Amino acid sequence: MIYLNGEFMPIEKATISVLDRGFIFGDGVYEVIPAYSRRPFRLEEHLVRLQSSLDAIRLANPHPLPKWTELVGRIIAGNPWEDQNVYLQVTRGAAKRDHAFPKGLKPTVFLMASELVPPSAELVKYGAKAIVLPDFRWLRCDIKSTSLLGNCMLRTLAADQDCVEAILVRDGELTEASASNVFIVKAGTVLAPPKSHLILPGITYDVVLEILRANAIAHEVRPVAESELRSAEEIWVTSSSREVLPITTLDGKPVGRGEKAGKPGPVGERVYALYQQYKAQVMRAPAHA
Numbered sequence: 001m002i003y004l005n006g007e008f009m010p011i012e013k014a015t016i017s018v019l020d021r022g023f024i025f026g027d028g029v030y031e032v033i034p035a036y037s038r039r040p041f042r043l044e045e046h047l048v049r050l051q052s053s054l055d056a057i058r059l060a061n062p063h064p065l066p067k068w069t070e071l072v073g074r075i076i077a078g079n080p081w082e083d084q085n086v087y088l089q090v091t092r093g094a095a096k097r098d099h100a101f102p103k104g105l106k107p108t109v110f111l112m113a114s115e116l117v118p119p120s121a122e123l124v125k126y127g128a129k130a131i132v133l134p135d136f137r138w139l140r141c142d143i144k145s146t147s148l149l150g151n152c153m154l155r156t157l158a159a160d161q162d163c164v165e166a167i168l169v170r171d172g173e174l175t176e177a178s179a180s181n182v183f184i185v186k187a188g189t190v191l192a193p194p195k196s197h198l199i200l201p202g203i204t205y206d207v208v209l210e211i212l213r214a215n216a217i218a219h220e221v222r223p224v225a226e227s228e229l230r231s232a233e234e235i236w237v238t239s240s241s242r243e244v245l246p247i248t249t250l251d252g253k254p255v256g257r258g259e260k261a262g263k264p265g266p267v268g269e270r271v272y273a274l275y276q277q278y279k280a281q282v283m284r285a286p287a288h289a
């Protein structure tokens with residue numbers, strides 16, 4: 001069951017105008033919200049980020065927070081899986097084709113859900129492969145825009161080489177990956193690039209930083225040089241659907257040195273376990289009224 005512009009319906013029944021600016025220009029923003037045991041995870045943070053994306057593209061939020069909460073709740077209730085990815089998208093709506101944002105359009109609001117399948121135990125145990133590519137996307141990667149052609153091209157280049165992610169560098173520094181944020185470990189300290197217009201402010205990124213702080217795990221939020229990425233002891237990618245996933249092969253070479261080379265490292269393993277603990281704890285807490 002999906003939601004489109006005021007109505008719940010089966011996805012096959014949903015139609016939009018071919019003049020929708022989301023279709024013509026990618027003029028829209030979106031969120032992907034994980035739900036575990038039918039409870040949305042960090043919903044408020046996702047809705048705050050949605051507001052920032054809408055503000056950045058000068059699109060009025062079509063719904064107040066409680067309405068979004070209700071819509072997300074109804075989508076979760078109307079779909080068969082216990083764990084779901086709730087996808088929501090707002091586009092500027094349909095209008096005669098003209099690049100400048102027209103005023104007074106009715107935005108298109110769409111929500112759907114899919115089964116949330118976290119990375120397999122095997123992938124978490126052995127880690128995944130990634131490649132490094134130049135970040136050729138635009139300079140507003142902080143907006144969660146549906147214009148994702150750059151990300152799609154980069155992810156496809158990674159998939160061509162049997163890799164789960166393309167890790168991106170711009171002007172000699174790590175930015176993020178095609179659909180996730182990136183952390184590395186150097187000399188036992190976790191390093192994360194700071195939030196800027198060059199990366200998406202990930203909700204999982206924030207959760208990981210909170211975990212690092214709460215457990216006094218050495219970390220620094222600062223620019224990470226490409227050379228530091230390439231010589232990292234550990235690399236992890238984080239996202240709502242990937243959680244905290246170790247990258248153990250980078251450009252065909254094992255990540256790390258010594259006996260841990262090409263295997264998930266101790267810091268990542270600890271953070272992964274703490275993330276799972278935190279998730280379980282949040283899911284057990286009494287639901288909000």
Ligand code: PDD
Pocket residue numbers: 032151176177178179180181199200201202203204205238239240241
């Ligand atoms: N992607 N960076 C990019 C470019 C992303 O697309 C995503 C998420 C992230 C991680 O953000 P979060 O922790 O809030 O999921 C970082 C989603 C899952 C997607 O497009 O499917």
